[in-house]
Amino acid sequence: MNQSEKFNSTMNTDLSDLNSPLLESVIQAWTELKTNQPLVHIITNAVASNYVANVLLAAGASPAMIDNPFEAESFATIASAININLGTPTSEQMQAMQITAQTAQQLSKVWVLDPVGYGPVLPWRSEMVNTLLQYRPSVIRGNASEINGLAGNQGESKGVDSTLNSAETYLQASTLLEHCECVAISGESDFILSKQMNTVVKINGGSYLQPKVTASGCALGALIAAYCAVSENVTTGTVAAHIHFAIAGQKAFELASSVGSFNVAFLDEIFNLKEEDIQQYADIEILPL
Amino acid sequence: MNQSEKFNSTMNTDLSDLNSPLLESVIQAWTELKTNQPLVHIITNAVASNYVANVLLAAGASPAMIDNPFEAESFATIASAININLGTPTSEQMQAMQITAQTAQQLSKVWVLDPVGYGPVLPWRSEMVNTLLQYRPSVIRGNASEINGLAGNQGESKGVDSTLNSAETYLQASTLLEHCECVAISGESDFILSKQMNTVVKINGGSYLQPKVTASGCALGALIAAYCAVSENVTTGTVAAHIHFAIAGQKAFELASSVGSFNVAFLDEIFNLKEEDIQQYADIEILPL
């Protein structure tokens, strides 16, 4: 029985039996990322671009932030995976997002949608997010406020930071699986809803300092794309990115307890991650959807 | 007699008697910032955006860099305070700045104007700054060259770095108080001209490395907005931001003597600031206007 068959048999097994094969797939994805250095096409916000590029380089990927509409199609065509982030959109970025998502769908490329700031306060981007959904992202990732709003539920958002708790909202996000393979909600614990596995993967770890470093979530979205480019399936890629992030955050916090030095240590630990770290630190629970 | 009455009685008192109540207000503002995490709407330049967001998160605020004209009004409406910085304007940012400033004035929100690069060499932004003045910023902050030029005085500017000394120019800036509540000039010492207190607050501290870290001034402008969102008045908020910055800079320099590690330590110290630090390190003088 291969990994996929194991995943697909969730209805018949104790869910905790899936931990071990899932972690094996994650380790394999991590090895592939280092080896293949996939090219990731990233359209992201002005705040995040430097940080996201550094996180992806540290993890082993090759990021490129091409965000103009004139090169979007040709670059999406050669990229191994794509991340579209709505943080600080410009008119040209908006055009590029649509072309890129459309190209991704046509070529069956993995693409990750990060609907930063989704909600009634920011209608321009929220309409674009709704448009982008028709190009069927592989993964939708966001914080609890964004994902909750996108799933059509009421709730208050405050700018780009969440006012909701991931643990309280994740089950309400399952309707979003009609648009994508995985929904990933970041928070104190991260929750990944997988259509393929028909389960939720809860990932613990990280540090309370993570939300004090701007663009952490944006970097996570891009790292999901990087991992999906080399993973056997979207669920494994999404889980692998979250585990990589959570372990690096946890180890960084052991070394540094304030935000400036934490951020330096975090990049170090993203770069330094080893197979043994995944085995020792990965803290996941598989829950019913 | 409450703080405001104390401030308003400056004509009748020895100015040094105001130090203590001002520092008490600053400590209160610092507590409020940590507690309330005000949402700050920031339109800033491409160089500064990541750094500014990290400084504000470290200080306890919730920054969001929404800089498109299509969401400017609705976001300014929900923000607690606003910072507009002219560093690397685009046409869309320019439109967003005007809408945002107008909204701020209509809703009586605190907004901070940072006229980066103001001067005859950069006419496009300088004209926009002149336009924005009609929406009555709460605070105008800049380096000595920018503030001097904006006050209608002659002087040479060199790009975005100042060629003038804050101590020699601050009194010439008092005409700008017709447009705003406070004028803040950063430099080796910072000078804050307060219309309400009818005094100048001189703030010592920081480090000679500060101008070697790009976007320090931009981050200070955004931090002023964050503090004003939670302060009893604009003078207290402006002074509090400068004191927070100056202490963090001074403490960081005790830990790190080169720019890369200084910058890391600076973010750490912005995050770590405690009430005792304000009491121990704050170095202010109140001077006649």
Added chain:
Amino acid sequence: MNQSEKFNSTMNTDLSDLNSPLLESVIQAWTELKTNQPLVHIITNAVASNYVANVLLAAGASPAMIDNPFEAESFATIASAININLGTPTSEQMQAMQITAQTAQQLSKVWVLDPVGYGPVLPWRSEMVNTLLQYRPSVIRGNASEINGLAGNQGESKGVDSTLNSAETYLQASTLLEHCECVAISGESDFILSKQMNTVVKINGGSYLQPKVTASGCALGALIAAYCAVSENVTTGTVAAHIHFAIAGQKAFELASSVGSFNVAFLDEIFNLKEEDIQQYADIEILPL
């Protein structure tokens, strides 16, 4: 015999005899950079802007990222040198690039072209690069893939990272000297083709971590401009920037072996460079062109 005469007599001398006078010129350029703090007009990409500004400030220059078409001409007029980088162009940046390059040529200012991502996959920017060549950049710098493609040779590029080796491609880049004074190719070793000296300067040093920090090449391009602003000629300025970078990278790696802390140490070492470091660490070879 002055430095230039020594350089110009390469046909008649053992090339290694040129090392010493070249390093003397580099030390002089380094002194001038610290003393004169030249204003560098930089049009660069969203990923790089903060990092590039910090590297230039650390080295002693005064960077300004003015990238709108409305201020491009007047700012290029007052700048001491210019750097144009095609990393993440917008329509407005593209207009600004053309105005700036044209102004530079008209005023005989040093300007450095960094054709990031040049190649058939990214036609919009590649056409702009071809247009900019008519304004005769002083220096063209890039990685091996970009320079090889620009020189009209076949080769595969992968986004913005190179798939070619600088040592294998540098001689094929000599045709580009019809457009400029120097061609600089960064890689494990850097190669600088000088029309004036009719030689290639090979520079060793740096660290394998350098390409793991995003925008390193972009910062190097801007530093070339900064050095050229204060150097006796473009070759010296280009070599000086590469030596400064290579030594800082090598020394940083002695202090830090992971990317986050390496990057902090690198900025520290850019700032801390001393004359003795250049004498002790500079590792150059002068080769025939």
